[in-house]
Amino acid sequence: MSDKCIPEPCIKCNYEDLNEYSEYCPICGTYLFNHCSNDMCDCNNGESVILPNFYKYCDACGSQTTYLENGLIPDFEE
Numbered sequence: 001m002s003d004k005c006i007p008e009p010c011i012k013c014n015y016e017d018l019n020e021y022s023e024y025c026p027i028c029g030t031y032l033f034n035h036c037s038n039d040m041c042d043c044n045n046g047e048s049v050i051l052p053n054f055y056k057y058c059d060a061c062g063s064q065t066t067y068l069e070n071g072l073i074p075d076f077e078e
């Protein structure tokens with residue numbers, strides 16, 4: 001594992017042919033990283049820690065993630 005990694009496939013359209021410098025999906029324009037929505041969280045202290053695409057809540061503080069806030073994570077899976 002290197003510290004620079006290719007983003008996970010786009011959460012919205014599933015486009016996977018992304019580059020390690022990609023920040024936005026070239027197909028649908030969705031931001032490719034999921035962050036904690038709580039500005040006071042340790043995750044956002046200095047640098048924004050990138051959470052896995054499927055995280056709905058921050059594992060450090062329990063706040064909603066930006067993906068959940070923006071309606072990018074479907075709510076149907078229990």
Ligand SMILES: [Zn+2]
Pocket residue numbers: 010011012013014015025026027028029030
């Ligand atoms: Zn996309």
Ligand SMILES: [Zn+2]
Pocket residue numbers: 036037038041042043058059060061062063
């Ligand atoms: Zn948090």
